[in-house]
Amino acid sequence: MTTPVSAPASGPVAAAVSAPRRPRRRSRTWVGWSFILPNFIGFAALTLVPVIASLALSFLDWDSYSTPRWVGLANFQRMIHNDTFWTALKNTAYYAVGHVPLTLCAALGFAVLLNQKLKAVRFFRTALFFPYITSLVAVAVVWNMLLSPDQGPVNQFLRAVGIDHPPGWTTSTTWAMPAVIVASVWRDLGYYMILYLAGLQTIPAELYEAAEVDGASGWQRFRYITVPSLRPTTFFVLIMLTISSFKVFDLIQVMTEGGPGRATLVLSQVIYREGIVQGRFGYSSAVSMVLFVIVLTITVIQFRLQRRSER
């Protein structure tokens, strides 16, 4: 009502310029949101909400059926006094200490080997990646058969080369964990090898050429060019490996079910047994919170170290 009086001519112009601007900015925000939304909804519904619920559940006593009961720190107290929890924690650490460096070294080694111009290099790359996409149950069953104490080919070979008392592998409390680690390294190395191969392709060939001109040996080139250039890849592989090691469940569940006794029982199995099997979701959530804090702490430490070494 007032505008036509004050500025009859500029009115429509101003409207055309200023008015749509705000909706456009808003609509841009909405477009942005709409791009994130599908992913975010999935993340929120399937990860974020359950994680928060799990945090809350760790202070409750809940069997998924009756009304949850607040128990404060009782779940954590029970955990501290529970022998099985400590056994599982030790086993998880043992597994990670074996699995992470071995997989890392094997993946790097094979990546460097298969980055050369070899005959049938594609075949070998595929062959090494194959375990990763093979059904886990099949992998576990075959490894169990290979490592069978009496009739397994591994022990038959060991006997043939003169070892009279080869280890009982998955039936021995001492050897079950090494057996599981070997199987899991074999399974995982293909995936991390692909990551390293991608990393290797990004190293400029000039660096090697220059080093060669300077008379650097193969080992020196690997030590002073390849390894430093791969640092971002190594960092990523290390983080992913650590997380997956602490979360390990499937392979152990199928191969040994945590046995013999509790020799290969890991934390995620305790979580599964207490929660899904026994229906004690409070206690199981408390254990998973501990696992979460452990993985988080290790990851944060790794990030810190990485940042320091970048400086």
Next chain:
Amino acid sequence: MNRSNRLTATYAVPKSKENVVKRHLVTTIAGAAALALLTACGGGSSGQAAADGPQTIKVALWNYATTPEFKAIIDGFQQANPQIKVEPVDILADDYQQKVTTMLAGGDTTDVLTMKNVIDYARYGTRGQLLPMTDQAKALDPAKYSGLKSYELEGKYFALPYRQDFWVLYYNKTLLKQAGVPESKLQNLTWADYATLAKSLTKGDGQAKVYGTYQHTWRSVVQATAAAQSGGDLLGGNYGFFKDQYAMTLDLQKSGALLPWATAKSQKVSYNTMFSTGKAALMPMGTWYAATLLADTKAGKTKVDWGMAPLPQRAADGKTTTFGSPTAFAVNKNSKHADAAKKFVEWASGEAGATAVAKAGVTPSLQTQAILDTYFGLPGVPGDALAKKAFKPDTVVLEMPVGDKSSDVDQILTEEHELIMTGQKSLDDGLGEMSKRVKNEVG
């Protein structure tokens, strides 16, 4: 004037109007779909609850295709009650327990639930998720119903058993004949006799080796046998009563008459393969295995000539004590057809249901002479006196006593069983550890 201008500038394009209409349409359709979904979920079939008209009840069960007694019961019941239609809800056997727990927690209305084991039954019953059937249970004769007592929860019953499995000793008739052992010898076997016999039946080497006996990797083979026959308490926390049974088993393993536990476990050996291919001459196993043998023989998968004898005992006093577990049907508290569902449960546990179960080659809970005759009249079932004696044990002890600590104790006993059987712990250490852990971690 200006306002209309503004409007024109922003909206007045005919195309966008079309868009608005379209958008509305989409919202409406989506809303309608959501509404339809909601009503479909929440509404249920309350309209069908009329007592007289044709009704459909749903029965939660497992592995419908390979568990013949379910079909036998359902077909028989529908024939006897044409106004009630029965619809099986097939669940994978391994997932059954978790699936039913989740269904009940979510207020599912599946009318009849099969109680796969007594421990789960006790959980559902005490949570008030099942309809009481105390009157119906009290009307049954406990002397004829093997396993009925296992379903009593503080004086109430929430399920009626239709099936009762217990352990017997299977034997390979051909291998026994070759060794010159008369079958009558198996009539009154002690565990010591069993061990001697198993050693004498062992022959051959390498791939051709025939083991005298096969004991599967389950802890029950040793532990539940010992508990049932010595009167020991599996939940008690003192496991000295396991000792004789373990000593005998470990000795058999050492002597080579029994496939080593470690091999059986790591190779995931199937007990059916061991027995039906003649790799083992004797095998203690549950009565359910007879149904497998009958079906496999019929399908031409095996030619093994098998028989059943009573489970060996601690003493040769002629009394047979074995262990086993019953299976029952119960009615869901949320059932919308409770009367029809109860009718189904009663029918299945009754004479007609038991006959149908026996005809399927499975051991019914109700045991009368007529039903035993039905079972032994089946083609392929060994009908000799030995098998008939095996089928009439004096006492059947529940495999695992019901209690809120049963599953925790089960876990500990399983873990320590592995360590004893693989020789990772000496027998005494293993038994000591069992008692210690059960007292500390569960008690």
